[in-house]
Amino acid sequence: MTTTYQEAAKFVADQMKIKPEIGLILGSGLGVLADEIENPLHIPYHEIPGFPQSTVEGHKGQLVIGTLEGKSVIAMQGRFHFYEGYPLELVTLPVRMMKSLGVHTILVTNASGGINTSFSPGDLMIIEDQINFTGQNPLIGPNLDELGVRFPDMSQAYSNDLRELAFGVAGELQINVQKGVYAGVVGPSYETPAEIKMLRKMGGDAVGMSTVPEVIVAAHSGMKVLGISCITNMASGILPQPLSHSEVMETAELAKANFLNLVKGLVRKI
Template sequence: MNHEQIIKAASFIKGKIEETPRIGLILGSGLGVLADEIENPVKIAYSDIPGFPESTVEGHAGQFVFGTLKGAFVAAMQGRFHFYEGYSMEKVTFPVRVMKEIGIGTLIVTNAAGGINESFEPGDLMLITDHINNIGTNPLIGHNDHNLGVRFPDLSEAYSKNLRLLAKNTAEKTGLSLQEGIYIANSGPSYETPAEIRMLRSWGGDAVGMSTVPEVIVARHSGLEVLGISCISNMAAGILDQPLSHSEVMETTEKVKASFLQFVKELVHDIHSTTKR
């Protein structure tokens, strides 16, 4: 997507809201319920925004929600786009470009993921410390627009150390047990085989999913600070003797809804309090 398309989409959104959001949230499968907590919401369907694709996955509402969350004016994506839906990497990451253009400085990305680390349990929340891109492509392939970022962005701190420390302090304050680990992104949509999970574990992966990494790469290319949170919705293939299903993902995220909501709301409050000083 060229810069003009980004500006066009951002201008459309700016015309619908009265305040500039500084914190953006991308809400993964089953986690979109957080957007329902936003006060005085302005909802904009993706289908209404110029250049936006539409979300096709169950558990993804397919809209932006703007409003106040714990004192901070935020932009929340209630549903995201995935490479496996058939969208180009440019389309998958287009909303991140638009969020940057409307004024976002901090991005919180969430997802539902399969647990590779055998000490994890379904329902755990994992703070993403780093990632491995195993999708087989990169959203920055092709012409680089220097208006958007440098040709070779540094990902040595893809997930902000300061935000991770803040998140750990928030978790401790709210009494939440927070796991930490490395997230691996595969293209999907099929779940991994037990052999693939053994391979991913040997690489150092703690959780696996089908999203997040492209958005984080583009966010860092855009100069955004990023925090990532995975909800361990199930244990990955071969760990437990049971089949995997999207319905299981949705059931687990429903069970952890209360702790997820409390944690992320407090986190938004703490980030807002820190950045406005």
Template sequence: MDYTMIQEASNYIKNKVATMPELGLVLGSGLGVLAEEINEPVVIPYNEIPHFPESTVSGHKGQLVIGNLEGKTVLAMQGRFHFYEGYTMQQVTFPIRVMKELGINSIIVTNAAGGINESFQPGDLMIITDHINNMGTSPLIGPNDEAMGARFPDMSTAYDKEYINYAIKTAEMLNINVQRGVYVGNTGPAYETPAEVRMLRIWGGDAVGMSTVPEVMVANHAKMRVLGISCISNMAAGILDQPLTHDEVMETTDKVKQDFLQLVKRIIQSLPMN
């Protein structure tokens, strides 16, 4: 990734805001509602930002929302980019590089995911403890700029342990039942077959989706702290005898939005930022 492109996008955003954001939010399918809670928002459509891709998926508005949320200045991606949209891994993760350039060192990444763990049910929120990259590629392939991160970054704590514990304690305090588990990143855009879901369960996957892993890999490369939260929007193929649709994903995320909003807002309120 050309550092000049990152600088140009970062400078464009800096010129739009009075206060620099300290926390990044990546909001997945149906979860962009959190950005509506931001006070005194500065809204920047992706197509106005130099070198930013555009979001093409239903449920992704395609804009940055910057402002105050629970006492912190946040930058929220209301809609993300996916490898299956035809973007390169570098384009998919470009916003994470821009966040780092803006001085953001912590991010909360959210997604809608299919439940692999048969003890889960649609509407559950899952704190991501680890991931499996089943996308067949990596956003870190290619020349490495040592100024952006190490050639061989450590992924043993890709999801910050302190943040995981804090999120679980916050959920307990709010009496919100949360799961915890391993997220598997597939390319999509087709949903998995029942045989693939059985394979992913054997691997140790608890939920499966088509995002998150590239952003988290780049965030770790850039030495950013990460908290990941999945909304289990449906059970993966073969668990329930019904077809999978994106409409179902959107319906489920809408039903759990109050728990999602309450949990994430309280987490943001006192999340350790150092």
């Protein structure tokens, strides 16, 4: 495996005036959080060695480095997906770059479909665990010993402490949040009703096309992870209507206020 994450880290470090502690990976329609960062340094992805490009609507395609709620942060305003044709080595390169820059905690967000029928579009779900239905793993290949062990533990891929903190902050802000298991699939086609029934029987509460590879790499690198899914639609077959990316974007916009308040409250206390 190449060491492009180190090249990317050096390029970014040479431009930074602060050392980020917290990494933010912002999913479809949720990049607005990066606009809240103070004294921002913007670095377009196309300038960073080895970085792919975001090709999906709602993914701006730049790093934003600065201060949020008094903490030094580095945010991905748009992420990469396996379905865009990028190998998982590139999809997860930013996570390894963040680790090299000194980031110890990553907050991963995504737009997802609700499998749990008690959920509603616009809900925020704190991710308790994940199921990898992609048939892929970003750790396949030579192990990067400088980052982690060959067989990393995934029993706490999502930090218990950070989840408890998230529920506490949500309670203080009177934001109703759900909790559940995120099922990661490849995409880009939405799931069939039969697939959703299968995922529900296998323990999934929400489904999406991202997050799983980044979290595996973060766990391998010894980083603490908190995941938040914005339930932007009910998954296939639950409601009698077709699914569309425009619905995802519209619902993410409606959930924006709660999302911003929850994440900012979390960053303040991490």
